[in-house]
Amino acid sequence: MKNNILKLGILMLGLFSILVVYLSYLQVIRGPAIAANTYNRRFQEYEAQVLRGTIYDAKGAVLARTEFTDGRGRRVYPRGRETAHLIGYISELYGRAGLESTYDRYLLGREGADRIRNYVNKILDRQQSGGDMVLTLDANLQELAVDLLGGRRGAVVLIDPRSGAVLVMASSPSFDPNRLDNIWSSLVADEAAPLINRATQGAYPPGSTFKVVTAAGALAEKPDLAAKTFSCPGFIEVDGYKLMDTDVHGEVDIKKALAVSCNTTFAQLGVDLGPDGFEKAVKAFGLTQDPGLGVPARPGTIAPTDKLHPTELASSAIGQGEVLVSPLQMALVAAAVANKGVIMRPYLVDTVKDSMGEVILQTSGRKWLTATSPQIAGIIKEGMLEAVRYGTATAAAVPGMQVAGKTGSAQNPHGASHAWFIGFAPASQPSLAVAVILENAGSGGAVAAPIAGRLIAAAAAKGY
Amino acid sequence: MISGSFGQHHISSSAILRATGSRVIERNLLLLAAPFTLAGMLVLYLGVPQARGHHALLVGLATVTAFFLVHLYWKKIGYKGDSFLLPITAVLSSTGLVFLYRLNPAYGMRQFAWILIGLGVLLLTSRLLVDFRFLSDYKYIYALAGLIALILPIFFGQEQGGAKSWLDFGLFQFQSSEFVKILLVLFLASYLVENKAVLTAGTRSIGRLSIPGPQEWIPLVAMWGVSLLLLVFQRDLGTALIYFGTFLAMVYVATARVSYVIFGLGLFMAGAAASYHLFGHVRSRVAIWLNPWPYADTAGYQLIQSYFAIGSGGVLGTSLGQGYPGFIPLVHSDFIFSAICEEMGLLGGAAIIVLFMIYVYRGIKISLNTKDEFAALAASGFTALLGLQAFIIISGVTGLLPLTGVTLPYISYGGSSLVANFILLGLLLNISHEAAADL
Numbered sequence: 001m002k003n004n005i006l007k008l009g010i011l012m013l014g015l016f017s018i019l020v021v022y023l024s025y026l027q028v029i030r031g032p033a034i035a036a037n038t039y040n041r042r043f044q045e046y047e048a049q050v051l052r053g054t055i056y057d058a059k060g061a062v063l064a065r066t067e068f069t070d071g072r073g074r075r076v077y078p079r080g081r082e083t084a085h086l087i088g089y090i091s092e093l094y095g096r097a098g099l100e101s102t103y104d105r106y107l108l109g110r111e112g113a114d115r116i117r118n119y120v121n122k123i124l125d126r127q128q129s130g131g132d133m134v135l136t137l138d139a140n141l142q143e144l145a146v147d148l149l150g151g152r153r154g155a156v157v158l159i160d161p162r163s164g165a166v167l168v169m170a171s172s173p174s175f176d177p178n179r180l181d182n183i184w185s186s187l188v189a190d191e192a193a194p195l196i197n198r199a200t201q202g203a204y205p206p207g208s209t210f211k212v213v214t215a216a217g218a219l220a221e222k223p224d225l226a227a228k229t230f231s232c233p234g235f236i237e238v239d240g241y242k243l244m245d246t247d248v249h250g251e252v253d254i255k256k257a258l259a260v261s262c263n264t265t266f267a268q269l270g271v272d273l274g275p276d277g278f279e280k281a282v283k284a285f286g287l288t289q290d291p292g293l294g295v296p297a298r299p300g301t302i303a304p305t306d307k308l309h310p311t312e313l314a315s316s317a318i319g320q321g322e323v324l325v326s327p328l329q330m331a332l333v334a335a336a337v338a339n340k341g342v343i344m345r346p347y348l349v350d351t352v353k354d355s356m357g358e359v360i361l362q363t364s365g366r367k368w369l370t371a372t373s374p375q376i377a378g379i380i381k382e383g384m385l386e387a388v389r390y391g392t393a394t395a396a397a398v399p400g401m402q403v404a405g406k407t408g409s410a411q412n413p414h415g416a417s418h419a420w421f422i423g424f425a426p427a428s429q430p431s432l433a434v435a436v437i438l439e440n441a442g443s444g445g446a447v448a449a450p451i452a453g454r455l456i457a458a459a460a461a462k463g464y
Numbered sequence: 465m466i467s468g469s470f471g472q473h474h475i476s477s478s479a480i481l482r483a484t485g486s487r488v489i490e491r492n493l494l495l496l497a498a499p500f501t502l503a504g505m506l507v508l509y510l511g512v513p514q515a516r517g518h519h520a521l522l523v524g525l526a527t528v529t530a531f532f533l534v535h536l537y538w539k540k541i542g543y544k545g546d547s548f549l550l551p552i553t554a555v556l557s558s559t560g561l562v563f564l565y566r567l568n569p570a571y572g573m574r575q576f577a578w579i580l581i582g583l584g585v586l587l588l589t590s591r592l593l594v595d596f597r598f599l600s601d602y603k604y605i606y607a608l609a610g611l612i613a614l615i616l617p618i619f620f621g622q623e624q625g626g627a628k629s630w631l632d633f634g635l636f637q638f639q640s641s642e643f644v645k646i647l648l649v650l651f652l653a654s655y656l657v658e659n660k661a662v663l664t665a666g667t668r669s670i671g672r673l674s675i676p677g678p679q680e681w682i683p684l685v686a687m688w689g690v691s692l693l694l695l696v697f698q699r700d701l702g703t704a705l706i707y708f709g710t711f712l713a714m715v716y717v718a719t720a721r722v723s724y725v726i727f728g729l730g731l732f733m734a735g736a737a738a739s740y741h742l743f744g745h746v747r748s749r750v751a752i753w754l755n756p757w758p759y760a761d762t763a764g765y766q767l768i769q770s771y772f773a774i775g776s777g778g779v780l781g782t783s784l785g786q787g788y789p790g791f792i793p794l795v796h797s798d799f800i801f802s803a804i805c806e807e808m809g810l811l812g813g814a815a816i817i818v819l820f821m822i823y824v825y826r827g828i829k830i831s832l833n834t835k836d837e838f839a840a841l842a843a844s845g846f847t848a849l850l851g852l853q854a855f856i857i858i859s860g861v862t863g864l865l866p867l868t869g870v871t872l873p874y875i876s877y878g879g880s881s882l883v884a885n886f887i888l889l890g891l892l893l894n895i896s897h898e899a900a901a902d903l
Binding site for chain 1: 511777809847851
């Protein structure tokens with residue numbers, strides 16, 4: 001009998017040993033993945049206890065803050081729909097988005113010294129808090145941009161080409177993040193897609209604004225093109241396919257071709273570039289990359305090189321065909337020309353602090369890409385200046401300031417053409433680069449260029 | 465063979481015996497357990513707002529003192545029961561007390577009262593039932609009493625947590641199955657001793673396999689019936705599993721016949737398969753065990769919440785009072801182990817399991833040191849019972865086995881469970897006392 005008892009004991013100790021091994025596996029190996037599940041309410045509970053950090057604009061205006069009512073935190077967005085696409089939201093029902101989501105760990109005080117500080121605070125039953133964030137955004141200019149869009153579908157991006165700091169990033173239509181839980185179902189159903197950040201996620205044909213990229217690519221391949229003149233009979237035939245121009249532009253050099261937006265010239269330059277040269281030019285401007293702003297972005301797309309046959313090249317070169325890019329990317333194209341060919345990495349978050357105000361992250365201007373050479377940038381700049389002086393972009397002119405610009409009126413299957421404008425100012429020492437798009441609003445020169453002009457004037461008046 | 469091995473055990477246990485005589489080991493271990501309890505209560509007092517003002521520290525101090533008083537009394541009367549079990553029980557029940565206090569101070573206060581009552585019952589058991597052998601004379605009374613106690617809730621019982629196994633006495637509720645399990649072990653021990661020879665040898669044979677006659681195996685099949693009764697009418701899967709497991713363990717210890725165990729397991733499987741097809745709640749338990757995620761909002765909610773708690777704990781845990789075990793429904797009773805895993809981490813959870821392992825180890829050692837078969841069977845039965853119960857509920861809340869609701873001995877909230885397990889402890893100690901005292 002004793003022998004049997006011994007065997008029973010071994011069996012039971014064996015069972016418990018299995019349990020210890022299994023518990024170790026469950027808690028150490030599988031634990032983190034299980035705890036991260038969206039059904040886990042612990043994260044929301046944590047959210048409700050922590051005084052989430054405040055988000056400020058560049059001038060100290062509050063963009064997001066937490067208000068406590070009855071011991072539970074509630075997130076308030078004073079600028080509402082104006083900044084909704086950038087700041088994002090935190091919702092128990094619909095998840096988290098935008099910078100609120102990207103910088104969650106900092107805002108909730110779970111990084112750096114805050115981790116220990118908040119642990120102690122919790123034990124001592126003191127308020128736990130997260131760190132604040134300061135953005136590069138200027139809320140007043142953002143408001144102006146939203147007003148200028150006037151509820152129409154479109155987007156405006158204004159950046160400092162010298163640093164990459166994003167001053168304005170507006171997308172319309174927008175939504176009120178303060179009432180998200182109530183309006184979610186209508187937002188999702190809305191065919192205008194108000195939840196989409198058109199500035200970074202939009203996929204638009206860039207139209208003639210894209211000629212800047214084509215020009216840079218062509219000049220890089222054949223520098224002598226700068227001294228050459230092109231003849232425009234008002235159309236171009238590629239592989240038996242006749243592409244009509246808007247006008248008969250006659251004899252033009254590359255600057256004037258930009259100024260008057262001559263399709264014939266740029267279609268020919270595109271065909272001459274060939275598939276590889278064209279793709280190289282597109283990639284040089286970073287159009288197919290996500291610059292990593294911390295908000296969702298769609299990298300631009302062009303036709304694959306094996307499909308870039310001459311007719312596709314001709315239309316891609318003037319921003320039609322299969323070219324699809326976002327307003328942010330076109331603003332970076334303008335910034336490249338403004339900044340002597342160099343694109344600084346765009347950024348929205350200037351500083352991230354911990355709960356005691358110590359700076360944890362500080363962004364400074366960093367070079368991202370060399371899109372083109374200073375010489376080529378100079379030639380294109382001349383063309384863009386002429387466009388505002390006498391060409392298609394005269395509506396962007398600002399009294400007392402030299403503005404360089406390029407319009408676009410991008411044909412699309414959804415109706416009237418998208419009105420585009422990209423540009424920068426002041427031409428001598430560019431500190432502002434802009435991109436404006438209004439969906440199906442008509443001609444870029446008539447609709448988009450004036451918005452850019454007013455925004456540039458306002459920004460310059462504020463000392464940017 | 466059995467008597468031959470006795471001498472060795474006497475020699476090997478004599479060293480421990482000298483120590484148990486003065487209960488030095490028990491005192492030293494209780495001195496280790498005391499800071500654990502007090503530290504837990506101090507952390508609650510300092511760090512958990514809802515536990516403040518509820519005299520957490522006083523309760524901790526009183527609990528520690530109560531265990532010491534039991535120790536001192538035993539020392540005074542020269543009680544020679546095992547020296548390890550009381551300190552292990554002290555740590556387990558203190559852990560339960562601290563966590564119940566942390567989850568809900570009202571539960572903590574009630575549990576504190578039940579621990580005191582449990583210790584009182586333990587003292588009485590060690591005093592009144594110290595000559596436990598007379599218990600073997602009343603086996604059919606146990607069988608009858610146990611059966612009545614099990615059947616009563618079917619007619620008058622209250623349903624709690626899906627199991628209809630509670631009797632409501634107004635002031636408190638009484639879960640009879642917790643006490644019946646002790647009667648079960650006593651009955652089986654007496655019965656198996658009496659019929660061991662027949663059961664082992666068999667009175668007739670089918671081919672090469674010798675089987676006992678109906679008068680011997682009918683009671684055993686009846687036991688299987690009782691388990692099924694529990695399962696079907698009280699929906700108490702866990703208790704049925706524990707009863708049946710204990711039964712098989714004791715039959716094996718008595719007869720060494722694996723064929724009984726296989727036959728028993730076969731019967732159990734048949735019963736389980738039948739109830740799987742017959743009862744929706746059994747099917748859903750199995751489905752949830754296999755994959756709880758599709759039922760995250762419904763029947764699987766509790767297990768999923770338990771997973772979240774365990775997963776959030778990591779190695780070191782969130783520390784006491786800093787997690788959210790309150791998200792688990794019934795966390796204070798069946799799911800208290802998940803709360804421990806969240807706030808004390810893998811180290812805390814594994815420590816609890818290791819304490820149960822030591823408990824089982826001491827229990828097995830006690831039954832190896834007994835001088836007759838009734839004591840050996842009873843001790844191994846109690847050990848198997850307690851070990852199985854701990855294993856089944858910990859496996860259930862961690863998802864190793866399908867979840868069957870039983871309490872975690874000494875830790876879960878509940879007077880019936882606590883008092884019954886203190887009686888079990890007392891009987892186990894009495895058996896070890898006899899073995900030590902006779903030397």
